[in-house]
Amino acid sequence: MSESKDFLRTKVEEDLKSGKYQTIMTRFPPEPNGFPHIGHAKSICINFGIARDYAGQCNLRMDDTNPTTEDMRYVEALKDAVNWLGFTWADKVYFASDYFPKIYDYAVQLVNMGKAYVDSLNEEEIREYRGTVKEAGRRSIFAQRSIEENLDLLERMKNGEFKDGEHVLRAKIDMSAANMKMRDPLLYRIRHAHHFRTNDTWCIYPMYDFAHCLSDYIEGITHSICTLEFENNRDIYDWVLDALELTPPRPYQHEFARLGINYTVMSKRKLLELVNGGYVHGWDDPRLPTIAGYKRRGYTPESILNFCDQIGIAKANSMVDVAQLEFCIRDDLNQKVPRVMCVLDPLKVVIENYEGEEEIDASYYPYDVPKEGSRKLPFAKEIYIERDDFMENPPEGYYRLTPTQPVRLKHAYILTCKEVVKDANGNIIEIKALYHPDSKSGADTSGIKTKSAIHWVSAKHAKKIEVRLYERLYKVDAPEGLEDLNPDSLHVIPNAFVEPAVISEKPDVRFQFERQGYFYADPVDYTDAKPVFNKIVGLKDSWAKKAETLPQAPKTEAKKAHVEGDVIPMNKAELARFETYTTSGLNAEIANTLSRDEQLSDFYEATLLHVKSPISIANIVANDVARELKHEASLKFGAKEVAQLIGMMDEGVISSKIAKQVFETMAQTGENPLYIVESQGLKQISDPEILKPLIDEVIAKNPDNVAKYKAGNTNLFGFFVGQVLKNSGGKANPSVVNELVTQKLIQR
Numbered sequence: 195m196s197e198s199k200d201f202l203r204t205k206v207e208e209d210l211k212s213g214k215y216q217t218i219m220t221r222f223p224p225e226p227n228g229f230p231h232i233g234h235a236k237s238i239c240i241n242f243g244i245a246r247d248y249a250g251q252c253n254l255r256m257d258d259t260n261p262t263t264e265d266m267r268y269v270e271a272l273k274d275a276v277n278w279l280g281f282t283w284a285d286k287v288y289f290a291s292d293y294f295p296k297i298y299d300y301a302v303q304l305v306n307m308g309k310a311y312v313d314s315l316n317e318e319e320i321r322e323y324r325g326t327v328k329e330a331g332r333r334s335i336f337a338q339r340s341i342e343e344n345l346d347l348l349e350r351m352k353n354g355e356f357k358d359g360e361h362v363l364r365a366k367i368d369m370s371a372a373n374m375k376m377r378d379p380l381l382y383r384i385r386h387a388h389h390f391r392t393n394d395t396w397c398i399y400p401m402y403d404f405a406h407c408l409s410d411y412i413e414g415i416t417h418s419i420c421t422l423e424f425e426n427n428r429d430i431y432d433w434v435l436d437a438l439e440l441t442p443p444r445p446y447q448h449e450f451a452r453l454g455i456n457y458t459v460m461s462k463r464k465l466l467e468l469v470n471g472g473y474v475h476g477w478d479d480p481r482l483p484t485i486a487g488y489k490r491r492g493y494t495p496e497s498i499l500n501f502c503d504q505i506g507i508a509k510a511n512s513m514v515d516v517a518q519l520e521f522c523i524r525d526d527l528n529q530k531v532p533r534v535m536c537v538l539d540p541l542k543v544v545i546e547n548y549e550g551e552e553e554i555d556a557s558y559y560p561y562d563v564p565k566e567g568s569r570k571l572p573f574a575k576e577i578y579i580e581r582d583d584f585m586e587n588p589p590e591g592y593y594r595l596t597p598t599q600p601v602r603l604k605h606a607y608i609l610t611c612k613e614v615v616k617d618a619n620g621n622i623i624e625i626k627a628l629y630h631p632d633s634k635s636g637a638d639t640s641g642i643k644t645k646s647a648i649h650w651v652s653a654k655h656a657k658k659i660e661v662r663l664y665e666r667l668y669k670v671d672a673p674e675g676l677e678d679l680n681p682d683s684l685h686v687i688p689n690a691f692v693e694p695a696v697i698s699e700k701p702d703v704r705f706q707f708e709r710q711g712y713f714y715a716d717p718v719d720y721t722d723a724k725p726v727f728n729k730i731v732g733l734k735d736s737w738a739k740k741a742e743t744l745p746q747a748p749k750t751e752a753k754k755a756h757v758e759g760d761v762i763p764m765n766k767a768e769l770a771r772f773e774t775y776t777t778s779g780l781n782a783e784i785a786n787t788l789s790r791d792e793q794l795s796d797f798y799e800a801t802l803l804h805v806k807s808p809i810s811i812a813n814i815v816a817n818d819v820a821r822e823l824k825h826e827a828s829l830k831f832g833a834k835e836v837a838q839l840i841g842m843m844d845e846g847v848i849s850s851k852i853a854k855q856v857f858e859t860m861a862q863t864g865e866n867p868l869y870i871v872e873s874q875g876l877k878q879i880s881d882p883e884i885l886k887p888l889i890d891e892v893i894a895k896n897p898d899n900v901a902k903y904k905a906g907n908t909n910l911f912g913f914f915v916g917q918v919l920k921n922s923g924g925k926a927n928p929s930v931v932n933e934l935v936t937q938k939l940i941q942r
Contacts, residue, residue, distance in 0.1 A: 218250030254283035330370035421452035492714025492730035532558030593645035608633035804837030830864030
């Protein structure tokens with residue numbers, strides 16, 4: 195657990211230290227009336243995370259007090275979300291409906307104490323009698339009923355003798371209270387509706403404010419953590435528990451800021467409107483902010499958890515940029531997924547001087563990613579390239595294939611255009627080309643200079659796939675209604691071509707389609723006959739550039755994210771740097787960032803003098819160093835210190851995750867990275883004898899997940915590895931942990 199604690203954990207520690215509680219009990223209590231969204235993920239992380247950090251227990255409880263909106267499929271969706279994020283609830287799933295008899299008994303007790311009464315005002319009259327913020331309310335004349343009359347009416351309400359709305363049970367508190375929630379709040383209402391669990395046993399149902407605090411008390415919850423919108427409800431929470439004079443210990447409510455993300459709606463009402471109105475294709479539509487949507491799109495649990503960790507726990511509501519969530523999934527996948535080639539808009543190229551076929555050994559990963567793996571890449575006379583990778587009349591600064599400019603095929607040969615073939619309308623339909631036999635990647639003796647490499651697939655061997663490209667569902671940063679929907683949020687490409695290795699892999703493997711983005715086999719629509727891939731996220735955020743062409747609501751300005759591509763033409767010095775960087779192996783986006791910023795470029799080249807790891811240096815400089823320079827006038831570290839940090843990563847002394855932590859400390863304190871790693875004990879753990887007990891502990895604590903894994907749910911492998919990494923404070927060597935966890939699960 196981090197040394198820097200949020201205010202909720204600080205409170206938990208105070209309560210433990212004072213002896214207020216012996217064991218921490220939290221709960222995640224969603225209403226089963228819709229699919230959980232990213233805001234629920236934050237709450238899940240908080241409640242289950244606090245229970246985990248303090249050796250406590252977190253209950254998953256369905257707040258099923260409204261039978262007209264609830265459904266068992268929502269219960270299953272909520273359970274799936276918690277499991278997918280890597281958390282497990284205590285012994286069972288709890289339901290507020292389990293406590294209906296006990297909650298009713300508490301209502302009877304309040305009536306007997308003269309603290310509750312049956313009111314017969316209608317809904318409009320109740321609202322009118324409540325008063326306003328500036329004016330006190332007035333109590334209903336029905337509050338004068340005797341205890342005996344109230345008990346009789348409440349019993350008859352329970353027995354179904356009255357119509358919906360004919361009577362309600364109210365607390366008798368204070369009709370002049372400054373907090374209007376305390377002006378005789380409703381405790382029970384009549385609702386003749388079938389409940390998905392209790393069937394038709396009940397026709398009166400407790401209100402949220404009455405059921406919630408009592409459910410917490412019954413379960414022994416210590417810290418009832420909820421979002422800031424329930425701050426005013428805390429007075430009712432305390433009043434009910436105090437009025438009933440319940441035996442301590444009792445729970446207390448604590449509020450945190452709910453999650454708000456731009457270009458996103460998380461109102462259940464609005465999400466339901468999208469689903470029921472057919473504006474999206476169900477609750478798991480990859481454009482929705484639901485956990486099911488992110489899961490189907492290809493997001494990883496780790497990326498969601500990292501996002502929740504980054505945004506922290508605050509007391510004041512604020513808006514988070516969706517680009518931060520997109521960064522988290524990129525950051526997670528960048529070190530994990532294999533790179534392959536896919537052509538979305540194919541242009542056929544016939545290599546006239548090439549005969550036969552061959553297979554090229556091609557690595558799945560760039561050399562700065564600590565993973566191994568390769569595939570056989572078929573190469574033949576006819577290939578497909580992206581249509582925009584050829585231009586007959588290119589602008590200045592275009593480095594791909596032209597009638598006069600050769601280009602390298604990634605992993606393969608240099609290609610020269612010989613002839614452009616067009617149809618009757620003047621559209622280019624084919625390129626006739628020549629290859630240079632002595633220019634093969636890794637053994638190039640041709641002497642031909644190229645400025646870029648393009649992706650391609652063999653026309654004969656490529657597999658046809660459907661690709662679904664997703665953009666943000668809304669075109670404005672603060673959407674309110676259906677009029678703000680982005681009409682171009684989904685673009686389907688029915689005839690893309692991918693290299694065969696992709697199809698031969700398991701369908702649930704994610705890929706980076708080079709120069710396109712990260713993709714995931716759709717878990718619903720993917721079949722052998724029709725492989726379907728969803729775009730998870732692009733390699734860079736290009737939304738701001740696209741958003742400039744979309745109409746914006748006057749109520750707010752859209753935030754400007756990083757713009758992909760060249761906005762202003764490079765000058766000669768920048769072009770020279772760009773050519774140097776791309777030919778040394780940097781990708782175009784990183785090279786573009788460094789080339790255009792002389793300060794970053796100087797820092798990059800200074801670091802390169804100390805350690806020969808250009809890609810690792812470029813990534814840190816273009817992202818982390820650039821971020822620091824944006825916020826600070828001067829840096830507290832230099833190129834030598836960054837080189838030392840990268841050297842420790844390259845040598846396996848620290849993991850990439852720990853490297854981020856060390857960099858943050860360097861930026862804040864100016865301390866030497868070698869000293870930080872040594873003094874804080876951050877060296878990567880690769881010794882199996884140290885890691886095995888951590889793995890044994892995770893296996894022992896999660897027998898249900900072990901059983902599910904054994905039954906075929908191999909997706910849980912990542913859960914076990916993640917738990918070990920978490921328990922080691924991020925210091926465990928991931929490759930060693932992967933191997934040891936595999937061995938352990940096979941043995942069991």
